[in-house]
Amino acid sequence: MSFVQIVFLVTALSILIAAVRMVTTGSMVHAALWLVATLFGVAVLFVLLEAPFLAVVQVVIYIGAIAIMFIFAVMLTRREMLDKGPQLNTKKGIAAALGAVTFVGLALMLTTWEGFDSYARPMANVDTVARLGDALLSPDAYLLPFEVASVLLLAALVGSVYVSINKK
Amino acid sequence: MQTTTIIWLIPLPPLLAFALIVLLTNRRKALSHSIAIGAALLSFIGSMVVIFRAIGLPNFGEKVFESSINWFPTGNTYFQIGVLVDPLTAVTLFFVGWTVLMIFIYSVGYHNFGQPRGDHDQKGLAPHGATLTDEHGHSHRVPSIEPMYARFFAFIGLFAFGMYTLVVSDNLLTLFVGWEIMGLCSYLLIGFWYAKPSARDAAIKAFMTTRVGDVIMLLGIAYLYWFTGTLNFRDIFNNPQLMHQLATTTAPILGLSVAGLIGLLLFIGTVGKSAQWPLHVWLPDAMEGPTPVSAMIHAATMVSAGVYLVLRVYPLITAGWEPGMPLNPTMTLIAFIGTFTAIFAATIAVTQNDIKRVLAYSTISQLGYMIAALGMGAYVAAAFHLVTHAFFKALLFLGSGSVIHGVEHGALHTGDHADPQDMFNMGGLRKKMPITFWTFLIGGLALSGFPLVTAGFWSKDEILAHAFDNTHWAIFVTLALGALLTAFYTMRQITLTFLGEPRTEAAGHAHEPSRTMTWPLIILAVFAIGIGWLGIPEGLTGGAIPNWFHEFVGGTLLEHPETLPFNPVPMLISIVVALTGLFLGWMVYRNVKAGQKDPLQVALPAFIYNTLKNKYYFDVLYTFFLLRPVWWLSETFSYLIVDKWAIDGTLHSVGFVAQWIGRSIREYFDAPFINGFIGDGSAAVTQWFGQKLKLSQPGRVQSYLVGSLAFIVVLAGIFAYFLLA
């Protein structure tokens, strides 16, 4: 039970708790904030996985942008400040069952995979951030997906402005 | 620059000008005509450069400028198109370049550039008058600018492209392309004032008539290609055994040799294009177009193209014929048609009153001279007359144009509606428009072959001499008579137009047109005189002046045509004839008063005069024998009998039967069985199912998700069971 493992377990536990609270809590704002907690935990996982860049980007994008957007949306789509009534619909039982089945199925599938219990080789001493930059911007690597993603973002920008614009 | 490159480039500028004007600049008048004239100038410069390089070479006839490229693949080889400049092309280029440029410039003035817009001009009509008011409040009418100014320059640009293509092309196909382009342009330009019914009809007439010739010409081309496998002139004509083969093989039709038949077919194309009898009827009506068009198409270039074609295929026509031998059938026919046309058109020209129509008929007859010369095998003489005639006839047409212009101006000014083209409304223009007078006089004298000075004399004399020396008496006499008539009607025209006293107000107020119109006249006049001196027979001067033209153009042919021994008789005859004609013309018409009848009408028996006046009733004949039957065929036979009765009747009966069958099927099978049972029944079943199934479509996204996921889970479970177990 090494230190890193303890850290991982704590993080994982908090992630799962936050996630469950997120899907079950009554208040939408709380749900959004629980999402923030979850994402933060994921960022910690990224750090554990020695991907600091992704960790920081996770915080920037998800917590800095997406979560905020969610909170805005929550506040823009309510007449009264507090939610009333149950937040789960009538299908919650079967939904829960299906979720559980999915998890079990995935777990089973994974356990049948031989690389399931592999351990990470120690990271070669390279500047992953720089390499990531090269990979993203070199034509023989991932330049095209990168550009496509940027185009997608642009399209999303225009589209969201269009659909949510207040036509009077 | 490489000479062949220049030759390739010569036709292009006018085409570019056409595109530019049509697409971009058609709203800008000045820009449009600048572009057109600039293009003409470029082509002109190109042709001149080529010509001088050609003249520079000794015995140019053997090593000519030619270059060709692959156009489209034919089987395993390519069809080659290319350019060729040999002596004949050179001289043709010479007069084409000059006349085209001159006419372009002339058009600017003729279409009243710089004049105000008309009061009620409308597109498709000749420009109307415009009222000008000067500062003193005097208002007077002036000619107004052509409403479709830019369009005109676009059209003549395209026309020039066609002409240059025809001249420089080294094979019959591209020649034919240029030929047809010119046909189209002639149609467009004759019908330029399309709001005039007469112009419309004339355009259609010209197009149709020439088409008759063109189709047959195309047959000839096809035949030639089928027989020889090429259409390149030099490949065929400079290939003795091929020529011999052509000459000796007999064609399936009327015992002609293949060469003769092909030559004949091609010649019919010429008959259409050069308005030879019997396809001459379109040319006089073509005078409905603007005068520069008449000058360009119907004097200088297009009709010359017909003769040019015959000159090109001359070796075919004369295949197997040596000078001195009796003419072969093709040549006989050609000679006959030429001669007949010459005299025939001359007689008509005598009685015409429209200044342009007179010239039109004289054109026909002069072309007849050339054709006749070719028929007799006088190659060089024909070419020579072609060149000189191009110059002086262009000059005459432009002159008549400026006369009409002047008289029109007078008519507008005085407001009397005299027909500005009728020579009997003119007279005394000598003082009003001196430049026009002198240039027109020069042209006229050249046309009538005024001795020793003018170009026309030398060329026409060469033809006559040829006829005389080869003892074609019939031809000689006819042509001499034609020369007499030519001189006569030319003098008649000059006298009626310029001499004496003005017969109408309009003529009284006519005045000299703008410089853009007079300068081309002057330049052309210079050529109308000077060009003839290139071909003075050596016999006359004892070789002091070499007959350069003969040497040069003669080089075109494989075996050089020998120069005739000089013979004074025909020359004297032609001198006498010309002078007599001129004198008669002057005598008869020198004092015609206003409103007086044509003295000729008094002199000649009525029916002859009317026959001539009505052009031997050729239009009537054509209307009666060709148009009426066609109308009857289409209106009565095809429409009423065949269509209405036979075809429609059959169809109707079939339709009725079909209807009956259909009705019965519908009543006894369709309605009860198909509709009732299958149609409605299936619909009912479907509806029932739909009612039951719609419950699975709650329209709630999450329900769908749950459903699909559940299905996936089940499926995965099944797979897992079968895979793992």
Added chain:
Amino acid sequence: MQFLQDPIGVIAAWLTGLLTGWGVSALVTQIILATVGIVILVSAAMLLDIFLVWVERKVVARFQDRLGPNRVGPFGLFQPFADIIKLILKEDITPDGADKLLFNMAPILSMASVLLLWAILPIASFLYGIDLNVAMLYIIAVGAIGTLSIIMAGWASNNKFALVGAYRMVANLISYEIPMVIALLIPVMLSGSMSVVGITQAQSGYWYFIVTPLGALLFLIAAIAELGRSPFDLNEGESEIVAGYHIEYTGMKFGLFYAGELLHAFTFGAFISVLFFGGWHGPWSDKYPLLGILYFFVKAMFFYWVIMWIKYTVPRIRIDHMLYFNWKFLTPFGLALLMTTAIVHKLLSNSSQPVYILGMLLANLILGWITVEILRSVSRKQRVISEPVPTVGAGND
């Protein structure tokens, strides 16, 4: 002498030796050391914060032609402690209907978001929390946490004014994050490193302010916007939404917000000095690293003062103007600047240093001139639109 070169390292080595001598496992030692370091750094920052309260009050007093605190202690130096005592003694209200947890978490988060910045702030060549290789993004990320705290405060207070204030503030923050990122990218580009320490070391030759003054200016503006100080102090406004998102906060919670703002301002001043003005670099700072601390604080204080200066002299902007300014001017301008800098930097990368510096400076000047021209023409149009055509005799009664 070794101590003077790298005191932290010496202390760390000594402590490690001591602890391992007591038989503590290496891992635990590491943890203890880290904790100690964090505690020291944070408490130092807080002490500085207390001092900043005094500075702020003095400076604003001077700007407003007053004396400022001068009773408690010499020059009123102990005034902050008096404030603290007062704040602690105040009643700690939590409005009912408020979301307790969030309401109490918000001030802590906002303070934390500031303190987290100190983790990567290189005070001297040997004195920094951690040399993070994604420090630049880290700054933005921490800013995101600040944003989160504000929205939590605004929402949890269950108060319309607070919510509106939070809205405005958040709109402000997430809009101005973009020019901020662009401004941060410029030093990254020039130095080729994303770690603040690396950037500071890269400025040993010349300050980046010289090669990209516009970048520094952009960063300053974006920083002020991030701080939510005047002219961008939309989060509060006595005339409309009173105290904005901390309207409901009393006592030390409010104090945390307040102190957080002050420290935030100072921190950004420090970042300006580090990113564009060479941080600890200065005369002899290489030989005597301890001098670096002095240089750092002098520069940081100066820029803190600049920020205060702007705050107390420039009037506030209306919110739509603010967003307009950001989206229609600052962002395009930043992008243009980024591209220009990148291109020129690449072109001159292997030319001699003076040429390089002059070239970059020239590029910046030209870009600035163009910008000013464009702004002038635009404003001319605006004026033409806004000014009504004077009509004779009509409507002036």
Added chain:
Amino acid sequence: MIPLSWYLLLSAALFSVGLFGVMARKNAVAILLGVELMLNAVNINLVAFWRYGTPLNLGGQVFAIIVFAVAAAEVAVGLGLVISVYRRRGTVIADDIDLMKW
């Protein structure tokens, strides 16, 4: 050291929870929240596989970044749609947005 299995199981669990959220929450915004959870689970997998599989080939991280972009786009458009639906129909309850039913 941490075996890969822990990450995978965690991400599986996270995915399932997100799935449950997507299926069971009433509020459309909450559904989007669930989608975010699922995307994050995917990201954990991607990065974990990168770290344990080919740490020298950055493909995994690049994929994760692309997923970020997609998530951002998805949230932007989704929330825009939710807001416009709310404007028109005054509700964000997914079950009330059933114009598409028979």
